[in-house]
Amino acid sequence: MPQPFITTADGRRTFACSPAAVEVFIVNDREEILLLAHPQRNGGWEVINGALEAGESALAGCLRETWEEAGPAVRVRPLGAIHVSTFHYDDHARYMLSIAYLMAYEGGPVQPGDDMAGSRFRWWPLDELMDEAVNVIVPVNERWLLARAIELYRLWKNQEHPLQLDLDGDAVTAVAGPRRPPAMSQATLCFLVRGDPPAELLLGHKKTGFGAGRYVGAGGKIEAGETPAEAAARELAEETGVQVLPTTLEPAARLTFLFPARSAWNQVVHVFLVRQWPGEPVESREMKPVWFPASQLPYPLMWPDAPYWLPLLLQGQRLEARFTFADDNESVVQAIITPADSAYSRHLR
Numbered sequence: 325m326p327q328p329f330i331t332t333a334d335g336r337r338t339f340a341c342s343p344a345a346v347e348v349f350i351v352n353d354r355e356e357i358l359l360l361a362h363p364q365r366n367g368g369w370e371v372i373n374g375a376l377e378a379g380e381s382a383l384a385g386c387l388r389e390t391w392e393e394a395g396p397a398v399r400v401r402p403l404g405a406i407h408v409s410t411f412h413y414d415d416h417a418r419y420m421l422s423i424a425y426l427m428a429y430e431g432g433p434v435q436p437g438d439d440m441a442g443s444r445f446r447w448w449p450l451d452e453l454m455d456e457a458v459n460v461i462v463p464v465n466e467r468w469l470l471a472r473a474i475e476l477y478r479l480w481k482n483q484e485h486p487l488q489l490d491l492d493g494d495a496v497t498a499v500a501g502p503r504r505p506p507a508m509s510q511a512t513l514c515f516l517v518r519g520d521p522p523a524e525l526l527l528g529h530k531k532t533g534f535g536a537g538r539y540v541g542a543g544g545k546i547e548a549g550e551t552p553a554e555a556a557a558r559e560l561a562e563e564t565g566v567q568v569l570p571t572t573l574e575p576a577a578r579l580t581f582l583f584p585a586r587s588a589w590n591q592v593v594h595v596f597l598v599r600q601w602p603g604e605p606v607e608s609r610e611m612k613p614v615w616f617p618a619s620q621l622p623y624p625l626m627w628p629d630a631p632y633w634l635p636l637l638l639q640g641q642r643l644e645a646r647f648t649f650a651d652d653n654e655s656v657v658q659a660i661i662t663p664a665d666s667a668y669s670r671h672l673r
Contacts, residue, residue: 327340327341327342327418327419328340328341329341340419342410342419342420342421343375343376343413343417343420343421344375344376344382344385344420344421344422344423345373345374345375345376345420345421345422345423346373346374346375346376346382346385346386346389346422346423346424346425347371347372347373347422347423347424347425347462347463347469348371348372348373348386348389348390348425348427349371349406349424349425349426349427349469349470349473350371350372350390350394350398350400350427350428350429351426351427351428351429351473351474351477352428352429352447353429354447354449355449355450355474355477355478356447356448356449356450357371357447357448357450357453357470357473357474358371358372358394358429358434358445358446358447358448359371359445359446359448359453359460360372360393360394360436360440360443360444360445361443361444361445361446362439362440362442362443363442363443363444365461366459367459368459368460368461368462369446369448369458369459369460369461370460370461370462371462371463372386372389372390372393372394373389373393373462374389374392374393374439382405382423382425383402383425386402386423386425386427387400387402388587390427392437392438392439392440392584392587393436393437393438393439393440394434394435394436394437394440394445395432395433395434395435395436395437396435396437396580396582396590397432397433397435398429398432398433398434399429399430399431399432400427400428400429400430401427401428401430402425402426402427402428403426403427403428403476403477403480403481403483404425404426404476404480405423405424405425405426406424406425406426406469406472406473406476407423407424407466407469407472408421408422408423408424409421409422409424409466410422411464424463424469424473426473426476426477426480428477428481437582437584437648438582438584438587439584441584441648441658450470450471450474453467453470454467454470454471509545509590509591509592510545510546510552510591510592510593510594511543511544511545511546511555511591511592511593511594512543512544512546512552512555512556512559512593512594512595512596513540513541513542513543513556513579513593513594513595513596514541514542514543514556514557514559514560514573514595514596514597514598515527515541515542515576515595515596515597515598516564516566516598516601516605517597517598517599517618517638518615519618520599521618521638521639521640522597522618522638523617523618524615524616524617524618525615525616525618525621525638526541526542526564526605526613526614526615526616527539527540527541527613527614527616527621527622527626528540528541528542528563528564528610528611528612528613528614529611529612529614530610530611531609531610531611531612532609532610533610534589535627537625538625538626538627539614539616539621539622539625539626540611540626540627541595542556542559542560542563542564542611543556543559543560543563543593544559544562544563546594551570552594552596553570553571553573553575553594553596554570555594556570556573556594556596557569557570557573560598562608562610563608563610563611564605564606564608564611564613565603565605565606565608566598566601566602566603566604566605567601567602567603568598568600568601568602572598572600573596573597573598574596574597574598574599575594575595575596575642576595576596576597576637576642576643577594577595577633577637577642577643577644577645578592578593578594578595578644578645579592579593579595579629579633579644579645579646579647580592580593580644580645580646580647581593581629581647581649582646582647582648582649583649583653584648584649584651585649585650585651585652585653586653589653595637597637618638621634628654628655628656629645629647629656629659632645632647632656632659632661633645633661636661641663642663643661643662643663644661644662644663645659645660645661645662646658646659646660647659647660
């Protein structure tokens with residue numbers, strides 16, 4: 325298959341198009357490199373790696389792959405590209421770019437996910453990695469790159485670099501210091517409840533958009549400049565007509581949803597309860613409100629994660645949870661639920 329080309333808008337230049345992949349070398353302050361070993365890859369060790377998606381810069385792709393494969397809680401500081409090469413992927417993708425990128429590890433637990441779910445991980449010292457007895461499968465036949473990563477980590481770790489995050493001209497961002505751009509979209513859910521403990525819960529039959537056809541809480545994405553509580557109050561008013569002050573919302577949970585087969589759906593959802601409000605909920609373009617007894621919620625018609633956490637919330641528990649979905653984007657394959665601390669509640673306000 326011939327290599328594809330693209331012509332500029334003015335028709336004056338033609339460029340060859342090559343797919344691109346990234347290899348992410350994450351180094352901690354002990355000068356150890358993070359590698360993962362997938363159980364179905366013969367125990368071979370590999371750095372974070374994957375193909376760039378449409379519209380991504382090299383750095384944005386490296387960050388996405390890091391949070392998908394090493395876990396969304398991992399904090400890294402990009403230091404720069406350390407090597408670029410071209411390799412033969414197959415007969416259709418004959419010229420593929422490989423971009424090796426260096427990251428400084430800043431903290432957070434490593435929890436392999438996405439196509440690396442179930443993998444072992446280890447922080448490797450360089451001298452052990454250079455032993456040919458260690459089965460390193462990425463980088464392929466370029467073990468010297470591991471040594472270069474350590475050399476450049478020593479040189480760059482205390483420097484600040486203006487690095488390109490996004491492709492849009494106005495969004496070029498200097499990424500420096502131990503901060504991390506958001507890995508996933510942030511959203512809210514808000515439930516009106518009657519009784520203490522709740523005897524009834526208001527759900528909405530979603531008519532349009534994400535989750536259409538299911539029973540859900542009122543909610544949506546957090547807009548720029550909003551706190552989670554402000555966004556929840558706005559969405560509640562838009563979807564049910566109920567208007568409340570953000571300060572009256574009761575923080576209840578923070579839920580992380582991971583869809584390895586459709587990473588664009590990954591999101592963190594902040595959940596609130598409302599116990600007092602003026603007026604009555606009304607139907608909107610987005611949903612039809614329906615009251616349900618707390619003991620008779622329509623779980624088969626809700627997102628499949630709801631039975632894991634919603635009963636706990638209605639029992640008065642405040643929690644944080646993480647749900648990983650199967651490739652069908654319907655079935656929950658992993659659920660991790662822990663009590664929330666008071667610092668989380670203060671942060672939401």
